[in-house]
Amino acid sequence: MMERICIAADSTFDMTLEMVQQYGIEVSASYVRMDDTDYLDYPDLKQSDLFDYFRRSKKLPQTAAAxxxxxxxxxxxxxxxxxxxIFIAKSSGMSSCYANAVIAATEMENVYVIDSLSxxxxxxxLAMEAVRLKDTMSAKELVxxxxxxxxKIVGSFIxxxxEYLHEGGRCSTLAYLGASALQIRQSINIRDGKLVVGKKYMGTYKRALKEFIETMLAxxxxxxxxxxxxxxxxQDEAMLNGLIDQIKQLNYFEKIIPLSVCAAVACHGGxxxxxxxxxxx
Structure with a gap:
C-alpha cells in the first residue's frame, strides 16, 4: 500500500485557485498589512489593491510570513x-516561511518541509512535480x-x-534615480534562494521585455x-498576450503557463x- 502523501505549499507559489484544486494542493497563506489591517494574501487579495494602496498612501504594504x-x-x-x-516553502533566503514551517514540523511525525530556494x-x-510523482514513491523518496x-529550476524577473524596491529599502536612492533618468530596466535572478541583480536593459520597457525573453530563452x-x-x-492583457506570443514563436514549449504574482512579489517588483x-x- 503506497503512502497517501499530501502536497502543500506557501501561497507565494502563485498558483490560481483553479490550479490548486486541479492539482489537489493545500495552501498556507501569508499576511499583508495595509492601514493597520492584516489581510491574507490568498486567495482573495488582488494585485490592483496593493498598487492602489501604494499610489494612495505612498507606503508599501507590509508582508509577513505565516x-x-x-x-x-x-x-x-x-x-x-x-x-x-510534503510542504514546499518559499525560499529561506527571502522569508521566514521555511523556518516557521520547520518549527511546526519538528513537533510532528511524517511532515517534510522543502526549502524551494525559489x-x-x-x-x-516544484509543487507540480511533487503532485506528478506522489503516488509512485514513498514520502522520503519523493523528498x-x-x-x-x-x-534544475531557473528563474528570473525584469x-x-x-520604485517599489527603493521604497522597501532594497535599492539605493542613487541607483533608483539613475535608473529612472536613463531608462534602465533591471533584471533580477534567483540564485541559491536569493534575489541577485542580473543584466540591465536599456530603453522602453516594451523593448526591454522583448530582449529579456530573447536572452532568457536563447x-x-x-x-x-x-x-x-x-x-x-x-496590468495590460494585450501586452501580456504579446509576450506569450513571442514565446510561442519558438515552437518549443508544450505548455506556457502564466501566473499572476502574489502580494509578496508584487510589493517588491511593482x-x-x-x-x-x-x-x-
Whole structure:
C-alpha cells in the first residue's frame, strides 16, 4: 500500500485557485498589512489593491510570513486523511516561511518541509512535480527527488520601475534615480534562494521585455520542453498576450503557463514585473 502523501505549499507559489484544486494542493497563506489591517494574501487579495494602496498612501504594504502556529494547523489538517505531508516553502533566503514551517514540523511525525530556494513559479514547478510523482514513491523518496529537481529550476524577473524596491529599502536612492533618468530596466535572478541583480536593459520597457525573453530563452534547447512558467504583474492583457506570443514563436514549449504574482512579489517588483521560470534538462 503506497503512502497517501499530501502536497502543500506557501501561497507565494502563485498558483490560481483553479490550479490548486486541479492539482489537489493545500495552501498556507501569508499576511499583508495595509492601514493597520492584516489581510491574507490568498486567495482573495488582488494585485490592483496593493498598487492602489501604494499610489494612495505612498507606503508599501507590509508582508509577513505565516507563523509556526498557522503551519501546525495546516499540517494537522493534512494528516487527517494522509499518511505524510510534503510542504514546499518559499525560499529561506527571502522569508521566514521555511523556518516557521520547520518549527511546526519538528513537533510532528511524517511532515517534510522543502526549502524551494525559489518563489513564485519556481515553487509552483516544484509543487507540480511533487503532485506528478506522489503516488509512485514513498514520502522520503519523493523528498530526495524534489531536492535534486529543485536545483534544475531557473528563474528570473525584469521590473519596469525600481520604485517599489527603493521604497522597501532594497535599492539605493542613487541607483533608483539613475535608473529612472536613463531608462534602465533591471533584471533580477534567483540564485541559491536569493534575489541577485542580473543584466540591465536599456530603453522602453516594451523593448526591454522583448530582449529579456530573447536572452532568457536563447538556449532553450537546454530546457525541459514540457513547460515554461510566466510570473507577472502585467496590468495590460494585450501586452501580456504579446509576450506569450513571442514565446510561442519558438515552437518549443508544450505548455506556457502564466501566473499572476502574489502580494509578496508584487510589493517588491511593482506593476508590470515579468518573470520566466523553466527546468533544465
Amino acid at each position: 507563523n509556526p502556529n498557522d503551519y501546525e494547523m495546516l499540517f494537522k489538517q493534512c494528516l487527517e486523511n494522509h499518511d505524510a505531508v 518563489i513564485s513559479s519556481g515553487s509552483a514547478l 530526495e527527488h524534489l531536492t535534486a529537481y529543485r536545483d 521590473i519596469e520601475t525600481l 538556449q532553450h534547447e537546454l530546457m525541459d520542453p514540457s513547460v515554461v512558467m510566466i510570473s507577472h504583474s502585467i 506593476p508590470n514585473a515579468f518573470g520566466l521560470f523553466f527546468v533544465h534538462k
